[in-house]
Amino acid sequence: xxxxxxxxxxxxxxxxxxxxxxxxxxxxxxxxxxxxxxxxxxxxxxxxxxxxxxxxxxxxxxxxxxxxxxxxxxxxxxxxxxxxxxxxxxxxxxxxxxxxxxxxxxxxxxxxxxxxxxxxxxxxxxxxxxxxxxxxxxxxxxxxxxxxxxxxxxxxxxxxxxxxxxxxxxxxxxxxxxxxxxxxxxxxxxxxxxxxxxxxxxxxxxxxxxxxxxxxxxxxxxxxxxxxxxxxxxxxxxxxxxxxxxxxxxxxxxxxxxxxxxxxxxxxxxxxxxxxxxxxxxxxxxxxxxxxxxxxxxxxxxxxxxxxxxxxxxx
Amino acid sequence: xxxxxxxxxxxxxxxxxxxxxxxxxxxxxxxxxxxxxxxxxxxxxxxxxxxxxxxxxxxxxxxxxxxxxxxxxxxxxxxxxxxxxxxxxxxxxxxxxxxxxxxxxxxxxxxxxxxxxxxxxxxxxxxxxxxxxxxxxxxxxxxxxxxxxxxxxxxxxxxxxxxxxxxxxxxxxxxxxxxxxxxxxxxxxxxxxxxxxxxxxxxxxxxxxxxxxxxxxxxxxxxxxxxxxxxxxxxxxxxxxxxxxxxxxxxxxxxxxxxxxxxxxxxxxxxxxxxxxxxxxxxxxxxxxxxxxxxxxxxxxxxxxxxxxxxxxxxxxxxxxxxxxxxxxxx
Numbered sequence: 001x002x003x004x005x006x007x008x009x010x011x012x013x014x015x016x017x018x019x020x021x022x023x024x025x026x027x028x029x030x031x032x033x034x035x036x037x038x039x040x041x042x043x044x045x046x047x048x049x050x051x052x053x054x055x056x057x058x059x060x061x062x063x064x065x066x067x068x069x070x071x072x073x074x075x076x077x078x079x080x081x082x083x084x085x086x087x088x089x090x091x092x093x094x095x096x097x098x099x100x101x102x103x104x105x106x107x108x109x110x111x112x113x114x115x116x117x118x119x120x121x122x123x124x125x126x127x128x129x130x131x132x133x134x135x136x137x138x139x140x141x142x143x144x145x146x147x148x149x150x151x152x153x154x155x156x157x158x159x160x161x162x163x164x165x166x167x168x169x170x171x172x173x174x175x176x177x178x179x180x181x182x183x184x185x186x187x188x189x190x191x192x193x194x195x196x197x198x199x200x201x202x203x204x205x206x207x208x209x210x211x212x213x214x215x216x217x218x219x220x221x222x223x224x225x226x227x228x229x230x231x232x233x234x235x236x237x238x239x240x241x242x243x244x245x246x247x248x249x250x251x252x253x254x255x256x257x258x259x260x261x262x263x264x265x266x267x268x269x270x271x272x273x274x275x276x277x278x279x280x281x282x283x284x285x286x287x288x289x290x291x292x293x294x295x296x297x298x299x300x301x302x303x304x305x306x307x308x309x310x311x312x313x314x315x
Numbered sequence: 316x317x318x319x320x321x322x323x324x325x326x327x328x329x330x331x332x333x334x335x336x337x338x339x340x341x342x343x344x345x346x347x348x349x350x351x352x353x354x355x356x357x358x359x360x361x362x363x364x365x366x367x368x369x370x371x372x373x374x375x376x377x378x379x380x381x382x383x384x385x386x387x388x389x390x391x392x393x394x395x396x397x398x399x400x401x402x403x404x405x406x407x408x409x410x411x412x413x414x415x416x417x418x419x420x421x422x423x424x425x426x427x428x429x430x431x432x433x434x435x436x437x438x439x440x441x442x443x444x445x446x447x448x449x450x451x452x453x454x455x456x457x458x459x460x461x462x463x464x465x466x467x468x469x470x471x472x473x474x475x476x477x478x479x480x481x482x483x484x485x486x487x488x489x490x491x492x493x494x495x496x497x498x499x500x501x502x503x504x505x506x507x508x509x510x511x512x513x514x515x516x517x518x519x520x521x522x523x524x525x526x527x528x529x530x531x532x533x534x535x536x537x538x539x540x541x542x543x544x545x546x547x548x549x550x551x552x553x554x555x556x557x558x559x560x561x562x563x564x565x566x567x568x569x570x571x572x573x574x575x576x577x578x579x580x581x582x583x584x585x586x587x588x589x590x591x592x593x594x595x596x597x598x599x600x601x602x603x604x605x606x607x608x609x610x611x612x613x614x615x616x617x618x619x620x621x622x623x624x625x626x627x628x629x630x631x632x633x634x635x636x637x638x639x640x641x642x643x644x645x646x
Contacts (some may be wrong), residue, residue, distance in 0.1 A: 148415030208417040215372050216432040216487070226431070227420050305422050306467045 004302060004309070008295040012288065019287045020280060024066050027271075027279055033058065033218060034082040037273040069280065079277030083270075088277045092285070098167065099255070099262035101174060103247050105182035109129050110189040110243060115236075117190070118197025122205065132194060137198075139191030144250045147184040148257035155180055165259035183259045185250050189243040197240040200232035207231070233304045241297025248289040318389065321348040321371065325383035328366055330376060338595035340366045342547040343383070345621070350490065353517070353524040355534030355555070357570070358544035359591040364527045367544075368493045371525070372410055373400060375434055387491070405436045409484030411513070413496040418553045419454040419468050425563030429483050451482045455512050474505040481513055485520070492524045494516055499528075510537060519604075531570050543567050546602035547594025552626025563609045563629045563638055601632065609637050 035052045044052070057068065077236045078088035158165035199242035204210060205228055213223045236238030236253055255264035262281055270278035301310045328341040346514045349353050356364040370381050373392055376453040387407055395403060412418040419428055429452075430444035441449075445464060452460035455478040468476055477497060485491055494513060498506035503550055514537045517524050528534050532542050535555045543551040543566060551564040562568055563607045569587040589606035601607070604614040625638065 001342055208412065208414065209420040210411060211374060212418045213420070213431075215374050215410045216436075216483075217401040218403065218432060220433050222431075222435050226423070231420065231422055273385070285495075307421060307469050 004299065008299070012291045014290050016236065016284055016287060020070070020284055021066070023280060023283045024069070024276070025062070025278055030274070032274050034276070036272045037083050037275075048101035050076065064277075069277065078281050081270075081275050081278050083273045083278075088281050091278055092263070092281050095262040095264075095266045096285075098174065098178070098260060099248075099251055099264060100180045102181055102185070102251060102255070102260065102262060103244065105175070105178055106185040106189070106247050107240075107244055109182060109186040109245075111194055111240070113186070114190045114193030115197055117194035119201060121198040122195065122201035130199070134157050136194045138193070139187050142187050144184050144188060145253050145257060147187045148254055151180045151184055152257070155181070167260060177258075178260065181254045181260055184254050184257070185247050189247065191241060193236070193239055197232070197236055200235045201228060202234045204228045228295070231306065232260045234301045234308075237300050238296045239306070241293045245290040245293040248286055248293075317455045319347040319386075320350040320388060321525070322346070322372045322386040323367070323371070323383070324386070324613060326367070326370055326385060328363075328370055328375065329380050329382075330499055331378040331380075332591060337380075338593070340379070340547055340594055341370065342594045344544075344547075346542060348491070348523050348525065349521055351521045352540070353526060353538040355538035355541040356525060356544060357529065357531050357534045357541055359529060361546075361591050361593045362544040363547040363594060364544050365495055367548075368410065368495050368525065368527055371493060372404060374410075381549070385595050388622075401436070404486060405432060407489055408491045408493060409487050409489035411477075411480055411484055411492065411494040411497045413592075414499070416468070416473060417482045419476060419480060421468050423467075424464065425468060425471070425479055427467055428468075429464070429479070429486060432483075432487055436563070448482070451478070454516060455479075455482045455485070455567060456508075457482075461500055474501050476511055477501055478512065479517075481509070485516055488520065488522075490522060492522050494524060495527045496529070496535075497526075506533075508524070511540045513537075532574065543570065546592050546597045548602065548630065549621060549628070550603065550630045551627060552621070561625050561627065563624055563634050564603075564631050565609050565637065566603050568579075569606075570607075601630075609633055 034056060035049060038052060040047075057065055062067075064092060069079060080087050080091070081091055084091070117132045117136065117282070121129040134208070152164050155161050160176065162180045163177050168172045207227075209231075210223060213227045251264035252263050252267055253260045253264070254260070256268055261283065267279065267282045267286070269275075270282065279285075296307075322343050322345040326341055326344040327339065329337040329339050345368060346354070346367075357365060358364045366375075369375050371385055371387075371392065373385075373395075375381060381393050381623050383393075386404060390399075390403075392400070392403060392508040419425075426448060428579050430439075430441065431450040432599055433439040433447070434441055437493070449460040449464060452463055457463055457475060457478055463471065463475075463479075468479075471479070475582070477500070481497070487522070490586070492513075497513065500510050501509060510533060513524075524538075526538055526562060531543075532543070535558060538555050539631055540552065540554050540587075541558055542549045543564065551562065551567045553561060559571070562571055566587070572585045573587060575584055577622075586607055592602060592605075598615060600613075600615040601610070601619050604610040607614065611633065618633060619630045619632045621628045622634075624634050631637070
């Protein structure tokens with residue numbers, strides 16, 4: 001178990017290092033340059049442009065810039081924004097809390113509704129299963145940007161229950177502002193998790209070891225808890241891990257739609273402005289979120305299923 | 316005669332098919348088992364022997380319906396309420412499945428599997444249940460039971476896991492053990508050992524047993540009586556020690572004849588021609604008629620009944636003629 005943990009940590013660092021190179025390189029290859037954002041609509045002289053480029057180290061070759069950035073990060077300095085001049089850590093820190101809260105709210109909704117619907121469908125074949133199946137067939141086809149538009153028009157514009165854009169002050173205000181974005185993120189995932197849960201539980205209900213438990217006269221409750229649900233967990237955990245990672249990625253779209261001042265919005269903004277240090281920081285955090293979610297789901301699975309503890313050493 | 320431990324009367328199981336019809340898997344099975352008696356159920360795949368065991372525990376597929384009666388100590392299992400059924404499954408009957416790898420939850424420790432029913436159903440304290448489990452593991456010939464209790468199923472061999480399953484059944488101390496091909500999934504070398512353990516411990520505890528196998532010799536070795544099944548019906552039932560000499564049904568004779576002999580070397584083993592059929596595939600007459608070398612036109616149309624013959628029960632229209640012909644050849 002300890003070895004599995006160490007391996008995962010090593011994997012995380014390697015992935016972060018490799019993706020930082022890819023992100024830095026692709027940003028360099030993309031058209032546009034940060035100084036254009038600074039100059040705006042003004043047309044600078046060649047000398048002024050050269051001076052700004054020198055100040056931002058844009059006149060140095062890519063490997064040198066990457067090396068400077070990397071050594072800075074290893075010393076705990078994420079750099080300063082090329083566009084606003086603020087420390088990157090400050091810009092990222094401001095949005096991080098909001099985004100984490102948004103993802104947390106969304107995943108709580110996914111767990112509550114997805115698991116409940118999946119369990120009901122698995123345990124009550126027939127009408128309930130049919131209703132859940134019809135419901136999930138619809139929700140898995142609704143991407144978050146479509147859900148955002150629908151939610152804004154109904155609950156923000158027509159009913160006025162929630163703000164259409166931005167978040168309020170304090171924790172209560174923030175939560176209220178994040179309800180609609182969280183729902184938009186949760187719709188598709190709920191349907192997906194419900195299906196995974198239903199199939200995993202159905203699969204276990206048919207298993208031979210469940211028959212053994214039944215034929216020993218154990219109460220149905222115990223059979224469900226200790227044998228069916230417990231053994232159905234691994235695919236469900238994998239799905240939750242993937243969905244959490246995917247939700248981090250979807251915040252890019254949803255935060256823009258709802259004007260939520262989080263990491264997603266910051267990412268879109270800084271990519272457009274070619275703000276290298278900020279893009280590096282937010283993109284790497286997104287990568288880290290993916291890797292951490294996957295590692296966490298693998299580790300939890302190893303706790304649930306002893307057979308995976310040994311298998312972990314080969315994967 | 317003492318009251319029977321188990322009694323099957325006209326047990327019939329039909330399973331619904333997807334097109335709305337139904338197929339008969341068991342067709343009027345009658346059996347009785349005295350307390351402490353061991354009975355063998357022998358037959359090919361599809362003969363209904365496993366379905367018989369499932370019906371005895373009422374562990375039937377969702378789409379199956381059972382008719383007739385399964386009486387355990389006089390009480391009908393098929394009509395029991397849920398609470399009584401749990402009690403019967405807990406302490407009345409124990410089932411040893413064919414494949415322990417699939418039939419024991421792979422995510423829980425062997426100890427947890429063994430004590431689950433004791434702790435959950437009978438409220439035995441966990442510590443005491445574990446002590447009992449260790450004792451029974453030792454009885455089924457497992458070394459270092461304390462360590463085994465802490466291991467997971469995937470960490471032990473198939474033979475050991477089957478002994479764990481036998482131990483789990485013995486722990487519940489049921490009056491009846493059902494063993495559904497308990498050694499088929501095991502290596503040949505440990506089959507006898509596992510059967511030996513099961514047979515000895517059952518006798519010591521005076522438990523009844525229904526032993527299912529396709530291995531006629533194995534059934535004869537551990538059971539007092541043997542019932543031969545074909546296409547969902549019992550075709551012959553007699554005591555194990557007279558079956559060799561007195562077998563009368565052509566199917567039983569075929570099974571006996573298709574075993575390799577240790578005395579004579581043969582080029583090719585004798586086989587029963589054709590393939591086994593299920594109850595729903597058989598015609599109006601004798602289900603074995605298409606494969607039977609003694610069959611006549613009457614066999615195809617008239618269903619035979621299970622009647623007494625030469626100290627046993629045989630389901631064959633021509634049993635007297637076949638017997639006479641065989642005795643003539645011998646003489």
